[in-house]
Amino acid sequence: MKSNSKARVKITLQLGSDELSVVPANGDQLLLSQQIAAMKKETMDILKDFILKNQDPIDVPDETIEDAISEEDEETSNRNYNKSKK
Numbered sequence: 394m395k396s397n398s399k400a401r402v403k404i405t406l407q408l409g410s411d412e413l414s415v416v417p418a419n420g421d422q423l424l425l426s427q428q429i430a431a432m433k434k435e436t437m438d439i440l441k442d443f444i445l446k447n448q449d450p451i452d453v454p455d456e457t458i459e460d461a462i463s464e465e466d467e468e469t470s471n472r473n474y475n476k477s478k479k
Contacts, residue, residue, distance in 0.1 A: 402428045404436055408443045415439070 402425065404415040415435050417428040 401425055402432060404432055406436065406439060408439075409447070411443075413439060 401420070402417065406413045406415065415432050417423060417431040417435075420428050423431065
């Protein structure tokens, strides 16, 4: 059986306006399953980069967490004080 001189698998990704092709390195020296495994890793790296590049910035809250906690503590204290007065 003769070995093919090129990869037997090729992936084309359409991400937004970008079109990317993934071909395993040394594809002619790898088994089909090895080519697919190598391409899976490369494809996952491409997808991760695309998601990181295109994600929305994280919303920054107007108040800090400490401010929110201190307000909750005050509300709890006020409720407890009102209950004890009755």
